[in-house]
Amino acid sequence: MNHQLTIKILLRKISFLDITCSLHFAGTCCSIDMSSYEKSDVAEREVKDRGEKEENKDEEKGGFLDKVKGFIHDIGEKIEGAVGFGKPTADVTEIHIPHISMEKAEIVVDVLVTNPNPVPIPLIDINYLIDSDGRKLVSGLIPDAGTIHAHGSETVKLPLCLIYDDIKSTYIDIQPGSVIPYRVKVDLIVDVPVFGRLTFPLEKTGEIPIPYKPEIDLDKIKFDKFSFEETSATLHLKLGNQNDFDLCLNDIDFEIWLCDVSIGGAELSKPTNIEKKGTGFIDVPITFRPKDCGSALWDMMRGRGTGYAIKGNVNVDTPFGPMKLPITKEGGETRLKKNKEDGGDDDEDEE
Structure with missing residues (x-):
């Protein structure tokens, strides 16, 4: 009987200790969870406040830049209106073939450029390409092509040359005596005050012969x-x-x-x-x-x-x-x- 009583008392003590430990552990966890939550909430508020401050700074900066851009744009328009600056125009008016022989064809492309500005504008570069049915025949670059006078129009002549041996060696289906279609593509690059560099893409099509001697x-x-x-x-x-x-x-x-x-x-x-x-x-x-x-x-x-x-x-x-x-x-x-x-x-x- 004494042994049984002793065992029962020990079991009760063990159960009490288990309950006490469980409550203590749960309390600790709750304490930890509450502390983490409070710290997380504080961090989120700080990030949010910092983001709002940065957004306000960006808005202030963006507003300042927009004002500067608007000011420059207004000044540019006033200068353009007062001085009379405008965009030039360009167009391919005609293509001449002044010389054709058994060896080559000399082509001259007439480009009419109109300058409405009160100052001359330089022609910086002229890129050109001649192709036939999408196949390149000749291409190149003409640097420093001249200057267009103020308030004037000028025909810029672009001398190009097709070498028949180069064409026939590249495209064997192009035979002497035939007539082939061609397209001339010209990129005219000019430098205009206020506007800066402008590129005018131009093109014109036609036909050219590959002569055969009689x-x-x-x-x-x-x-x-x-x-x-x-x-x-x-x-x-x-x-x-x-x-x-x-x-x-x-x-x-x-x-x-x-x-x-x-x-x-x-x-x-x-x-x-x-x-x-x-x-x-x-x-x-x-x-x-x-x-x-x-x-x-x-x-x-x-x-x-x-x-x-x-x-x-x-x-x-x-x-x-x-x-x-x-x-x-x-x-x-x-x-x-x-x-x-x-x-x-x-x-x-x-x-």
Whole structure:
């Protein structure tokens, strides 16, 4: 009985200690939680107060900057109104092709720039690009392009150059004789008081040819007057135009060789139009001395064919402007023929 009573008393003490410890621990936790909450609340209030102060400072600073910007803007408008500053204008008015040869095309772009300001404005840089169907043909930069006078307009000429070998080596589908579309893009950069640097993007489109030299053949040679000292004859030339545009032949400058002997040059008697992908015939009078030709002339007069060569140039008008194109023929063969009144046969075929 005594042992049982002792055990019961011990169990009660242990339970009491457990309850006391639990209450003490709970109180401590509550104390800690309350303290943390109070500190967190204070920190939040401090952050909030600091944020409000910074916002007030930013508002004050922003308001000051806005006032300064507004003041500068107002001053700028007053200066512009009083002095008469304004934005210049620019436009591509025309594109010229002053020179086209078998090697290159020279292009001049006319840009009209109008300056409404009371002071000259400098053209700082001009960037240019020529492309065809999105493919770059040529590009570059022209620095310090000049100055536009005050209260005036001026046409700025931009000289550009297309090298055909560069184009054909880059784009193999662009063949001689074709006509390709192009677009010229120009960025005109000027420096204007009050406004600062301004860039004017400009562009214009058109077409440009890739010329092909005419094919030439000596169809016939006919006597008009014959003597050993001087003989006049007419050269019947056949010209083939392989271009996608017409050629109006205005002048021809060439030299002709018979059996490696030069008999001189000739001039065109009248202009001739040759349609695109077509053939034309021209008569060219020539005067030469038979005694300078050696045996070659006598062989031709006996009805024997003889070799000939032609080298020179033709001056033609095209829809794209005048061109000077080369003409060459080597290894050809022809015969001299007399007029009907001299006993010749005009209808005889050439050998």
